[in-house]
Amino acid sequence: xxxxxxxxxxxxxxxxxxxxxxxxxxxxxxxxxxxxxxxxxxxxxxxxxxxxxxxxxxxxxxxxxxxxxxxxxxxxxxxxxxxxxxxxxxxxxxxxxxxxxxxxxxxxxxxxxxxxxxxxxxxxxxxxxxxxxxxxxxxxxxxxxxxxxxxxxxxxxxxxxxxxxxxxxxxxxxxxxxxxxxxxxxxxxxxxxxxxxxxxxxxxxxxxxxxxxxxxxxxxxxxxxxxxxxxxxxxxxxxxxxxxxxxxxxxxxxxxxxxxxxxxxxxxxxxxxxxxxxxxxxxxxxxxxxxxxxxxxxxxxxxxxxxxxxxxxxxxxxxxxxxxxxxxxxxxxxxxxxxxxxxxxxxxxxxxxxxxxxxxxxxxxxxxxxxxxxxxxxxxxxxxxxxxxxxxxxxxxxxxxxxxxxxxxxxxxxxxxxxxxxxxxxxxxxxxxxxxxxxxxxxxxxxxxxxxxxxxxxxxxxxxxxxxxxxxxxxxxxxxxxxxxxxxxxxxxxxxxxxxxxxxxxxxxxxxxxxxxxxxxxxxxxxxxxxxxxxxxxx
Amino acid sequence: xxxxxxxxxxxxxxxxxxxxxxxxxxxxxxxxxxxxxxxxxxxxxxxxxxxxxxxxxxxxxxxxxxxxxxxxxxxxxxxxxxxxxxxxxxxxxxxxxxxxxxxxxxxxxxxxxxxxxxxxxxxxxxxxxxxxxxxxxxxxxxxxxxxxxxxxxxxxxxxxxxxxxxxxxxxxxxxxxxxxxxxxxxxxxxxxxxxxxxxxxxxxxxxxxxxxxxxxxxxxxxxxxxxxxxxxxxxxxxxxxxxxxxxxxxxxxxxxxxxxxxxxxxxxxxxxxxxxxxxxxxxxxxxxxxxxxxxxxxxxxxxxxxxxxxxxxxxxxxxxxxxxxxx
Numbered sequence: 001x002x003x004x005x006x007x008x009x010x011x012x013x014x015x016x017x018x019x020x021x022x023x024x025x026x027x028x029x030x031x032x033x034x035x036x037x038x039x040x041x042x043x044x045x046x047x048x049x050x051x052x053x054x055x056x057x058x059x060x061x062x063x064x065x066x067x068x069x070x071x072x073x074x075x076x077x078x079x080x081x082x083x084x085x086x087x088x089x090x091x092x093x094x095x096x097x098x099x100x101x102x103x104x105x106x107x108x109x110x111x112x113x114x115x116x117x118x119x120x121x122x123x124x125x126x127x128x129x130x131x132x133x134x135x136x137x138x139x140x141x142x143x144x145x146x147x148x149x150x151x152x153x154x155x156x157x158x159x160x161x162x163x164x165x166x167x168x169x170x171x172x173x174x175x176x177x178x179x180x181x182x183x184x185x186x187x188x189x190x191x192x193x194x195x196x197x198x199x200x201x202x203x204x205x206x207x208x209x210x211x212x213x214x215x216x217x218x219x220x221x222x223x224x225x226x227x228x229x230x231x232x233x234x235x236x237x238x239x240x241x242x243x244x245x246x247x248x249x250x251x252x253x254x255x256x257x258x259x260x261x262x263x264x265x266x267x268x269x270x271x272x273x274x275x276x277x278x279x280x281x282x283x284x285x286x287x288x289x290x291x292x293x294x295x296x297x298x299x300x301x302x303x304x305x306x307x308x309x310x311x312x313x314x315x316x317x318x319x320x321x322x323x324x325x326x327x328x329x330x331x332x333x334x335x336x337x338x339x340x341x342x343x344x345x346x347x348x349x350x351x352x353x354x355x356x357x358x359x360x361x362x363x364x365x366x367x368x369x370x371x372x373x374x375x376x377x378x379x380x381x382x383x384x385x386x387x388x389x390x391x392x393x394x395x396x397x398x399x400x401x402x403x404x405x406x407x408x409x410x411x412x413x414x415x416x417x418x419x420x421x422x423x424x425x426x427x428x429x430x431x432x433x434x435x436x437x438x439x440x441x442x443x444x445x446x447x448x449x450x451x452x453x454x455x456x457x458x459x460x461x462x463x464x465x466x467x468x469x470x471x472x473x474x475x476x477x478x479x480x481x482x483x484x485x486x487x488x489x490x491x492x493x494x495x496x497x498x499x500x501x502x503x504x505x506x507x508x509x510x511x512x513x514x515x516x517x518x519x520x521x522x523x524x525x526x527x528x529x530x531x532x533x534x535x536x537x538x539x
Numbered sequence: 540x541x542x543x544x545x546x547x548x549x550x551x552x553x554x555x556x557x558x559x560x561x562x563x564x565x566x567x568x569x570x571x572x573x574x575x576x577x578x579x580x581x582x583x584x585x586x587x588x589x590x591x592x593x594x595x596x597x598x599x600x601x602x603x604x605x606x607x608x609x610x611x612x613x614x615x616x617x618x619x620x621x622x623x624x625x626x627x628x629x630x631x632x633x634x635x636x637x638x639x640x641x642x643x644x645x646x647x648x649x650x651x652x653x654x655x656x657x658x659x660x661x662x663x664x665x666x667x668x669x670x671x672x673x674x675x676x677x678x679x680x681x682x683x684x685x686x687x688x689x690x691x692x693x694x695x696x697x698x699x700x701x702x703x704x705x706x707x708x709x710x711x712x713x714x715x716x717x718x719x720x721x722x723x724x725x726x727x728x729x730x731x732x733x734x735x736x737x738x739x740x741x742x743x744x745x746x747x748x749x750x751x752x753x754x755x756x757x758x759x760x761x762x763x764x765x766x767x768x769x770x771x772x773x774x775x776x777x778x779x780x781x782x783x784x785x786x787x788x789x790x791x792x793x794x795x796x797x798x799x800x801x802x803x804x805x806x807x808x809x810x811x812x813x814x815x816x817x818x819x820x821x822x823x824x825x826x827x828x829x830x831x832x833x834x835x836x837x838x839x840x841x842x843x844x845x846x847x848x849x850x851x852x853x854x855x856x857x858x859x860x861x862x863x864x865x866x
Contacts, residue, residue: 079769086825097767097823108545108763112822 005117006098012125013095014081020130022071027133027140029067033060034143041150048156056151089123091116166215169424172431173220176420177211179431183416184208187409194402195409198238207231220424228417229509232526235410236505238403243348243396244272246322250352253321254314262314274401278394284311285390290362290383293371305366312359319356322349351393358386422519504529545822548760552817555757556582558748562607565743567600568736569729573720575818576811576835577604577694582757583810585717586673586693588658588708588839595722596733597696601654608754609747610651610690617661619704623668627678628685643680648672649687651751655695659705666712669693673715690754710842717807718832719839764813766824773865774812774829778805780861781841789860795847796857800840807836834858 036059044051076084082095098116101109155163188201207230214220247269254266261284268277288307290296296304346354365371365379422428508529543551556578563574573589577600580587589597598614605612615626628646632639647653648669658666672678673693677686695716697708713719725733736743766774779785782799783792792799812828819828838854847857 083769092819092821092827093767093770093825094821094823096769097765097825100767100769101765101823104765106765108765108822111546112765115822 003098003102003113003117006095006102006113006120009120009123009125010078010082010085010095010099013085013128014076014078016125016128016130017076017081017084020128021074021076023130024133025067025071025074027136029063029070030140030144031136032140033063034140034147036063037147038143038150041147045150045153048159050153050155050159051147051151053151056147085125085128088128091119091123094119165217168426169217169220170213170215172424173211173223174213175431176220176224176424177208177213180208180211180416180420183413187413191409192402192405194398195406198399198402199234199406199410203234217425221421224417224421224424228414228421231410231414231417232509235407235414238407238410240400240403243400246325246348246352247272247274247400249321249325250318253317253324257313257317259310259313261310262317265314266317272400272404274397274404278397278401281314281390281397282394284314285387287311289387290366290379292376293366293379294374294376308359308363308366312356312363315352315356315359318352322352325349346389346392348393348396351389351396354389355386355393358382358389362386418519418523421522425519427518504532545760545763548756548763549817549820549822552757552760553820555749555753556814556818559604559607562745562748563600563603566603566736566745567596568732569725570596570600570722573600573722576718576720576832577601579811579814579832580717581608581690581692581754582761582814583717583807584690584692584758585807585810586695586715588713588716588719589694589696589722590699590719591696591722592700592724593698595724597722598654598656600722601652601694601696603745604694605652605654606745607748608652609750610754611688612652612654613647613650614654614656615647616656617658617665619660619662621661621665623665624680626665626668627672628680630681641681643683643685645685646678648678649685651688651690651692653691653693655693657697658695659697659708661706663706663709666706666708670712670715673712688751690751690758713839714801714803716839718811718835720835721838761810761813761817764816764822764824766809766813770824770826770829771809773826774805774808776865777829777833777858777862778802778808778837780864781837781858783844787864789857789864791852791860792857795844795850795852796841797844797847798842800837804837804840808832811836830862833862 037056040055040059041051079096079099082099083093085091086093086095094112094116098113101112154160184204184207188204191199191201207227211223211227214223251266251268251270254262254269257263257266261280265277265280265284268274268280284307288304288311290301290304290308293301293304359382361382362379365376365382370376371379419428420431423431508526559578560571560574563578564571567574577587577589581604589600591597602612602614615621624646626646627648628644630641631644633642635642655669658669672687672691676689676691677684679685693716698705776787778800780788780799781792781796782788783794783796785792785799788796788799808829809824811832812824815828815831816822816824834855837858841854841857843852843854846852
């Protein structure tokens with residue numbers, strides 16, 4: 001049986017002590033919050049930045065939550081409160097003992113309870129000292145007020161400038177991504193089947209997807225440079241220079257022909273109109289197709305033989321050109337540098353050679369006259385082989401055509417990326433990729449435009465137009481024009497052409513990745529190195 | 540079987556205790572704490588070791604107490620040549636009705652109050668003769684056990700400064716003492732009062748105010764006083780804190796103590812705290828009762844480490860730190 005008087009007193013004591021604990025915890029929470037808020041504000045002000053109110057709110061919330069947590073954890077139960085009351089009110093552990101003895105019925109316990117009740121009648125729970133933590137509350141308040149005061153100060157000029165720059169970069173990076181997405185979509189729509197065969201639209205979309213919205217101008221530039229590098233690599237993979245050179249040589253040889261059809265074919269090859277050249281070659285082959293001369297009308301046969309002569313003239317010239325390129329070079333021809341990989345393992349030179357051999361064989365079979373006896377088996381074999389090689393040759397021509405077109409498109413894309421880079425680093429006020437794509441369509445619609453050319457009070461980018469910062473200091477930095485002594489070194493070059501080409505590419509890439517070089521200069525350097533590369537290969 | 544209510548017996552306890560204290564106080568000047576603690580030990584049936592330099596009235600206190608209690612009193616002056624048989628008794632050859640036989644001749648321990656004066660002067664063998672007597676309250680001689688009448692308590696004295704020709708009490712024997720009390724030099728006023736009381740031709744007359752039954756009754760009453768588990772935990776914590784192995788023991792204890800107090804010390808503290816509660820008119824034991832009796836109950840039970848002995852650390856100081864860390 002619980003003693004009501006004792007229980008009531010104990011409840012009052014518990015409430016009072018826990019209220020006191022709440023005050024103490026609140027005092028500490030306010031003091032710590034004040035310290036943290038002030039430290040938070042000072043750190044931001046030292047960097048010249050406006051103090052973010054969000055941070056202050058978070059700190060205050062956490063302080064409140066931690067304070068409440070501490071209060072709940074340290075909340076005293078009635079046993080602890082009894083011990084405190086016994087000590088503070090000089091009850092000589094009467095309350096603690098009474099709490100335990102309440103449930104017992106022996107005489108001595110009842111006497112103890114009675115004694116405790118009598119003792120408590122002269123005491124009040126209010127006699128327990130509960131001090132307000134005035135010092136910590138006031139100190140915490142003062143510190144918090146100081147932090148709030150610092151919170152009203154604006155950003156310093158430099159910081160504001162940086163933030164504006166970041167915002168601008170962020171919006172521009174977003175705009176670049178959107179524009180590039182549209183650009184690439186149009187790009188893909190316009191791609192022919194041949195181009196799609198050599199350049200995956202999904203890959204293109206992935207490159208654009210890899211661009212991320214960023215506040216960091218340098219990161220934005222780096223992303224664009226990476227994109228450009230991928231485009232350049234793709235362009236490089238489309239190089240079929242050796243095949244093109246073979247075609248060029250063939251064109252030169254065909255130009256010497258007295259046959260108009262052969263000269264026409266050579267002209268088209270020279271102009272890299274591979275698709276048209278393919279058509280011409282196909283027509284020539286169809287016109288000269290014999291199938292079975294024994295069953296043919298003599299007049300028709302005569303016409304066919306005439307056509308075969310023209311075809312032979314063309315193949316002979318082309319094969320000659322291929323042979324002239326040298327047997328040594330044949331060894332080098334292969335799949336390197338993304339060269340054609342014909343299904344039968346022959347490159348363009350070999351195909352031309354093979355076609356001529358077949359055409360010659362066919363002519364030989366005609367001359368032998370076996371077909372008159374009904375034996376056209378060998379001739380058919382030559383014709384079949386010729387058609388097979390022609391099919392492969394034409395296929396390669398189509399691919400070369402596709403690669404050329406894709407290269408041109410990628411070059412456009414690269415030019416677009418250069419525009420984007422200029423836009424990202426503030427050298428241009430408008431991106432205009434879509435405009436570029438829709439060139440000749442009359443620009444934006446009336447009333448639709450942008451006001452980016454409007455000048456604000458200060459430059460959006462400290463680097464815009466600041467030539468000095470781009471130039472650096474004269475006479476400082478490593479010289480790249482050092483003159484070496486003529487007799488220095490061994491005099492023996494150990495570098496192969498491939499190593500040189502790699503070195504050129506590396507130099508170019510490292511240069512285009514730099515953030516501090518204007519895009520125009522980069523473009524110039526790129527073209528220079530590409531030219532150097534081409535020249536070295538041609539040699 | 541007691542029929543009186545606990546309230547009445549508690550009242551009687553306080554009255555009897557006060558009567559004895561007052562009676563002793565007629566002769567002994569000051570030393571209130573010593574008198575109270577000796578009486579507490581007597582009520583609890585425990586033995587007391589009184590330590591103090593000569594002339595502070597240790598023997599006088601025991602003599603006076605014996606006079607105030609109507610009990611059989613013996614005194615043994617411990618000397619190096621004292622034999623165990625001089626303490627517990629021996630068998631002597633006696634002739635009775637024409638027959639000669641060995642008969643047990645009880646020693647001075649067969650009494651109610653035994654004053655073992657300068658107990659540390661006897662050899663360990665003789666000191667050991669008291670071991671069984673103090674714990675079991677009986678004597679065994681020639682395979683024959685002789686019980687000692689109750690109440691029985693040993694009040695021993697020893698001089699802490701004279702070490703020549705002394706034999707320190709073994710730990711086992713020290714542990715059998717309920718309290719070890721240190722008798723201090725009286726203050727100026729008490730000094731003057733001692734001279735006044737003892738300087739004349741007459742000495743204060745001490746009369747018996749209680750007997751053995753009263754003492755036994757007091758012991759029964761005090762054992763009915765309950766102790767809350769929270770307070771008992773405090774008592775256990777205090778005792779455990781004197782052990783250097785205990786994690787919560789204070790650093791001093793860990794550094795200077797080799798062995799802490801035994802469970803027997805906790806029993807002694809509980810009994811003594813109950814007496815204090817009764818004397819304060821309470822029906823429960825408080826932590827302050829436990830704390831008040833901790834020093835006399837444990838100071839002789841702590842075994843100091845080499846560092847403690849070398850530094851001259853007082854066990855009282857260590858016990859106080861153990862109490863402090865128990866809160």
